Amino acid sequence: MSTNQSAAPDVTRRSERSRRAIYEAALALVVEVGYPRTTIEGIASRAGVGKQTIYRWWPSKADVLLEAFLDMGEQAAQAAGQVPYTIPDTGDLAADLRLVLRATVDELRDPAFEAPSRALAAEGVVNEELGRRFVARLLEPQLQLYVDRLRAAQDTGDVRPEVDPRIALELFVSPLAQRWLQYTGPITYDYTDTLVDYALNGLAPR
C-alpha cells in the first residue's frame, strides 16, 4: 500500500477514500461480470477515479483484487475484535478447533464474503498463476495458524509427534472447503464438530 504518510491530512484522507472505492468497485465487478471481464478501466470508472490512479498503486487487476480481499478480511476481523488473528489455545485442542471452524462456517455463509470469494476461487481453478497467488496471499497464511496450533498440541502430547501438521489440518479444513466450493453437502456446526472428532480420534476403533 502506497499512500503517502507525509502528505497533508486531506490528501491522505482523499487517497484512503479512493482506495476504498477501488476495492469496493473491484469486488462488485468480479461478482457481476466474472474475473476475465473485470478490467482496470471498469474498476476505475465504477470507483470514480482515473485509471492512472489505480496503475500508480497496483500493477494489475489481480493485485487490486487480492488486496481488496485482504482488506475485506481485515475489516471483518477488526469488526469481530480478532486482530491480530490467531487460533485460541485453551489447552483443549478439540474445543479450540471446533470454535474456529464454527467461525469459518459463519464466514462462508456471509453473503458479503461469499460472492466475491466464489468469483476469485472459480478463476483460480482454471488460472493456475492466479490460483497460486490467491493461495499464497490469502489462504496459506490462515492455514499456517492451524499449523501453529497443531505444533503446540504436539508439544503438549495432544497430537502424535510424527504427524505433519501441514497435512493434518487438511483433514478438517478441506472437507469444509470442498462442501463450500462444490456443493457436496450442507455446511453446519454439527458437521464441522464431527470433522474435528473424526480427525483427532480417527475412523478406526481405539
Next chain:
Amino acid sequence: MSTNQSAAPDVTRRSERSRRAIYEAALALVVEVGYPRTTIEGIASRAGVGKQTIYRWWPSKADVLLEAFLDMGEQAAQAAGQVPYTIPDTGDLAADLRLVLRATVDELRDPAFEAPSRALAAEGVVNEELGRRFVARLLEPQLQLYVDRLRAAQDTGDVRPEVDPRIALELFVSPLAQRWLQYTGPITYDYTDTLVDYALNGLAPR
C-alpha cells in the same frame, strides 16, 4: 442416451459417430472458451452436425457436457479394465483406500481429464445449479463407492460403528480435491497414503 437401437446398423453407426463428435467438441470448447461462452451452436459447428441434432438428444449445453464427462469416465474405466467400477475389498481397508486414491492421483494428473474437468468445476463454484448437477451426476456416485467400502469396514469392525461414512470419506477425499482445485499443495502417492493413515488412526495419540 437416445440412439435408436431398432434402426438399421448404418444409421446407428452414424448416430454413434455424431454423438462422439459432439462430446469431443463440447469438451474441447469448454476448455478453450470456458463454460459461459460454450454454446450449442458452437458445439454443433465444431462437431460438423446440425444444432437440431444436438437439441434432439439433449435439452441444454449443461446436459451435453455432463454426458460428455460421464462418457469420458466410462471410456477411461473401460480402458483400465475397471467396469463396473468398485473399490476393492481385500479385507485390508488401508491398503484398499491407498490403492484407489493413488488411481485418483493418476486421473487428476491426466491432461485429457484435467482441462475439461477444471473448466466444469470452475463454473460449478459460481453457478450453484450447475455445481449441484455436476456433483449429483459425476461426483456423488463415486463418493458412494467409499460409503459402501466404509460400511463394509464397519461390519468387520475396522471402522468405529458410530462413524457416518458419508462424512468420514471426506477426511481423505476432500484434501486431495482441495489441493487439485486450489493448488494448495503437491499431489503425490506419499501424500494420499499419509491421508489414509491420519484418517484411519487419527491425529491424537492412541
